[in-house]
Amino acid sequence: MSISGDDAGGRDATGTGPGSISGYGAGSPADPLIRRAVAADVPALVRLRALMLQEMGLVIGDQDAEWRHGAGTWFERRLRDTSRFAVFVADDPELGLVSCAAGMCEDRAPSPTNVSGFHGHVFNISTDVRRRRLGHARACLVALLGWFRDETAAGVVSLNATEDGMNLYRSLGFEAPGFPPLQLRIEGLDERPDTPRAP
Template sequence: MIEARRATGEDAAELVRLRGLMLASMAGTEPPPGPWRDTAREALRERLGDPDGSMTAFVVDAPDAPGTLAACAAGTIERRLGGPANPSGRVGYVFNVCTDPRHRRRGYSRACLTALLDWYHDRGVRTVDLRTSASAQPLYRSLGFQLTRDPAMRLALPADPVD
């Protein structure tokens, strides 16, 4: 059985590397270098060690390369207003699920996701959302996720001008 471990701030650089691989697979091109990587590393270092525990990541170490991650899955807990289907209002959100191409088809992402879903369950989260690519849907379906009828929408607000 593959064991996923909880990520620490020391894994931040590798988590950002895997995020770049995930973004490249979704967009078809590698994301450009830039400050987003430094900002993401710093946010992970802060949030993975935050005692409020509203964000975590689970990882599988690459068996052939010490200090390198083979796979990861990250998640947050958001507190919304409760409703009939989710009285507590706690909602999990899964993101940054990625396996390095050299380590695919070995169950590493499944191990990371299973650990993340256990983490949610232990915290009373009963609703978990994610966005998926068509190629990842079989994995998510096998873990119980279902497509929803709700179309996702997004608004990008303009950044404040720099003085």
């Protein structure tokens, strides 16, 4: 399995740098439990996602925002697909879930460099502001990468690196891909690209 920084929607909001996972949590009130998320964790996963999106500059709205309900439903559905989706969380004894890292396997056409065709996609890396710079995001991401390695056929794992998370990702082996992804938003297009006009 190789890892690279291409097409995912992740962000690490911790600003954590490189370091050994064995020493993570030093200086925290109590080391959290790193575990795989379950259905009961969905509200906290949505909360951490909202934090991540807000820090990316998005207007997230209030607690009743439509996207929150959609995100909760999405997490509930995905968590049932245990062979292709996983979230690892830091469960703090005082604050509950304070950090998370999510990943999924995408089924793509095989290639010489990825014979299985399975591609790991990392996203939703976020940490509560009260527990940052303690290694929690690193611990969650390391656990997630272990899942990709041991329980999936993913040949490549990628994510979108922000400046805050660059040191963390590079310390774990992520590197820039040879062909950077581009993005096009379909919403708002007057017509679909390359669609012939009606006579």
